[in-house]
Amino acid sequence: MKTNLYNYILELGDNCLIAGQRLGELCGHGPSLETDIACTNISLDLFGQTRSYFQYAADVKGDNATEDSIAFLRYEQQYKNVLLVEQPNRDFAYTVARQYLFDVFHLLLLEKLQFSQDMTLSAIAKKSIKEVSYHVRFSGDWIKRLGDGTDESHEKMQAAINDLWTYTNELFEVTEAAKSLIDDGIAIDAATLKESYYEKVSALLEEATLTIPESKYFQKGGKSGVHTEHLGYLLADMQYMQRAYPNMTW
């Protein structure tokens, strides 16, 4: 099996899966009908992208692996998503801030990944770009609306940004798997996205009258399977059916 390729696909797919699962939790619980529908629509897009990645990962892995076994039957340490996307939905400002900080990175990554020498990754990226462009527009609009809104919405949005900022730097960490695939033009060197990421995010935060956090300390670990305590609870919820009733189907 091409272990590095497999791990790199998981790196891409797990971010979509976990970000999508978090948004999916808002189904029926969004602050208004429109935002509820928007969050779950974005969630659905992310799950669709996850399926494409995991179907490919299953092909690469062989050994009777399926998209479902990859999604539902791994343990916490085997997930390679960044810590940012697993952070819980504390309030709507927090959900939107988390999504925006991920969306900007996601779009930058896909814009490069569409030129990957790996035809499947390139196809998934080209397809996903169209969807993620809408995501970043939605989350960016809400950052502006809440940041430049009432005193209370401003305060909540600023608190969310301050809190989540510590997870942003991990987005640009280059894993061993990615490193081995960059020279062949298969994987993207995430470190090269860093500058334009912080430029884009800072410009929007300024427009939203928010202060850019000065924190220089960053958390990392998700890409190597060392997660915050929140992921375990998320997986328990997500995997419950397959664990309790192995191989059950609809």
Place this chain on the structure above:
Amino acid sequence: MISTKQHIDKELIPILEKVSDPEIPVLSIMDMGVVRSAKLIKGVVEVSITPTYTGCPAMDVIGDDITQALKEHGYEAKVKLILAPAWTTDWITERGRKALQEYGIAPPLNPDADKEALLGEKRIVKCTNCGSTNTKLVSQFGSTACKALFKCDDCQEPFDYFKCLK
């Protein structure tokens, strides 16, 4: 090079035109542009379909419906989902756009106009009920992934707008 052309055997077209999008029953999958190829190869029809959105839950149903429709005409079918080239709203046919409009879903505008409409900069999306363009965006996301929700300020009716995907 990945071809954006469709390759569909002539005798299969009438059968495939009878299969509709389960979310938008008035629209055939042919007018939707999701069928990229359909060929009879050694007694089996090989069909390639492409999703409008990656998470579109209708794709599984469309696959089953195609198999069923072909079976009724005595064909065995194999349906494959392909991602490249990525679907665009340009592939919706003129007949498809008309069907959408009549069904109550405003068809997609060109990309620039689409952006202006979705950012609320211009009132240009035509109400499917009264035809007025005095309409406004209610939500960028609607009842399915491909639609946004609009409201007409003249007749006060809400309606869906099919977002441009290019």
